[in-house]
Amino acid sequence: MKSAFVTVGTTSFEELIAAVTAPETLQVLRSLGYGRLVLQVGLGAAAPAPFRTAAFTLDVFRFKESLAEELERADLVISHAGAGTCLETLEKGKPLLVVVNEKLMNNHQLELARQLYRDGHLFYCTCSTLLESLKSIDLSTLKPFPPGQPEKFAAFLDRVIGFE
Template sequence: MKTVFVTVGTTSFDELIERITSSEAVQALKARGYERLVLQVGRGSLLPAADSCPHITLEAFRFKDSIADDMKQADLVISHAGAGSCLEALGAGKPLLVVVNDKLMNNHQLELAKQLHMDSHLLYCTCSTLTETLTTMDLSVLQPFLPGQPKNFANFLDKALGVQ
């Protein structure tokens, strides 16, 4: 069963959960052949019920000790733009769509997403463009993120955050 795994990490990103479970987003996923949607909703106020998304199998949870199995089973990972979640998805070798929370102030997430997008490792959007992105995205353009280069990622993150 073709699966999408959505993660917000340990944070709260209710807008992403609302958008990905909207009828428009679910229709876009179904049109691409996805049949199962697994949501890790973190500290958010939303925990959608299994029957809240007709036409797609929905599972939702707040936290687990590890989401590695969820990522491994996914055909597509949709993540908030947290560095840890992005790195875990890229390390698992999964196509990654990052949804940047554009409501955060002093947002470093956009810079991280843009850089990794320029290197063709992921696609990114905001909540307001999520459905359009799901409809038009071309996952075949994505390049594997080569493991074993944590120093390069750390250097980039330091530079993006102005530490270096």
């Protein structure tokens, strides 16, 4: 049974929670073979009740120390466009659909999502286009995200500070 994980980060993004739990969206997820949906709802007031049926499970939580376990189990991650969440998901090699919060001012999240989309690492949409995006995206076309190279940053910092 495939699992989808939705995360809103440390704030609230109630529009995303409402969009992903709409009956039409749940039906599309089921038709795509997802039998489990896990929601991390953050500070939002919207916290749907968990449920289990023979064909589908919905689990809900606000926060955890780490999302690593949920990311590991997920076959698809649907996320807000926070840089940390995007990078952690991509580094784990998980397919990512970023949902941009259009209500944010000076939306740097949209810039990040667009660039990572152009590079072929993720798909992005808005809450109003989530349903159509789920129906149309081909996760097999995503390119692996290259691993970080912290030693390059350390060498750069050494040069700048004068340790070389």
